[in-house]
Amino acid sequence: MQCEKCGFEQEAGKFCGKCGEPLDASHTEQTNETNTVEQSTASIEEVSSTVEQTPNTGQNDTLEKVKETATAYGTYFLHYLKQPSLVFSKGKTEFKNGIINNVLLVILLSLTIYFIGKDMFYYFSYSESVFLPVFGKSLIFLVALLAIIMGLIFITIKFFGKEHHFKEIVGIYGVHMIPVNIVIVVTLILSLLSAYGSSVFLLSLTMTLITVIMPLHIVSKQLTKDTAKVDPLYGYLLYLVFFGVVVFIFSTILIDTGFGEIIRVFGLF
Structure with a gap:
């Protein structure tokens, strides 16, 4: 979980352990999922590029x-x-x-x-x-x-x-x-x-x-x-x-x- 205010990351909790700001769990999960999808897409594109560039x-x-x-x-x-x-x-x-x-x-x-x-x-x-x-x-x-x-x-x-x-x-x-x-x-x-x-x-x-x-x-x-x-x-x-x-x-x-x-x-x- 990541605090929207200070950017501090922690595994669990309703409040930020650094600044005390309430944490939005749904936003954090959505952000993580978005990051994971972006990373997966980048990996697939990298593999595809490698396959295309490698001759038979x-x-x-x-x-x-x-x-x-x-x-x-x-x-x-x-x-x-x-x-x-x-x-x-x-x-x-x-x-x-x-x-x-x-x-x-x-x-x-x-x-x-x-x-x-x-x-x-x-x-x-x-x-x-x-x-x-x-x-x-x-x-x-x-x-x-x-x-x-x-x-x-x-x-x-x-x-x-x-x-x-x-x-x-x-x-x-x-x-x-x-x-x-x-x-x-x-x-x-x-x-x-x-x-x-x-x-x-x-x-x-x-x-x-x-x-x-x-x-x-x-x-x-x-x-x-x-x-x-x-x-x-x-x-x-x-x-x-x-x-x-x-x-x-x-x-x-x-x-x-x-x-x-x-x-x-x-x-x-």
Whole structure:
């Protein structure tokens, strides 16, 4: 309670303890309530101002990371497009970009398979809503196939050449998929234009590059560069033997699990 005359404050009483003036309890309570409301309003305005002035740092950080990754990948793509052989000296450092390049490859290739096959294969005429099943099966097939190929390259080099880390093989293989990604983009465009003859030819070329030509080049290059336990020629042949056996087993399993249509698109059997 506050005295209106002298301003003295006290907790209770009917008269001011300093000057003796009668105290108006209702006026004092109203004054206190007004002060409390004013203080609350000031606090709310201060918090609102702080919220408005504080940027959404989480969202900005995410966008910045995406931009940085995209910029780094663009630099990586152009750099190794000009000189892909440079990756043999620093393959392990390109593991992240190698993963990105391989992911782009399987996505683009899965889309290409769908657009080539939707008007050419009986499987696609079962239902109108076949995009997700076909795209998903193709994606799983290609991820498994690329994992097998990189594993075979790693095993061949490990046993018949100098031992390398698997991340290095992923980085090297990813760089060698840069020109393949360009080919598959052209193939996808042709498939969208219904140029099925050209797109099927380029799809076959792409699969040959992915499974045979690029892996053999990597194996040969590594066995030639390192002190190899076996001549690079036999490294070629050993990779082909390993690849043939593993892919045959892999394809047989896939056929038994309903992937036969996808394998027919690749023309493996």
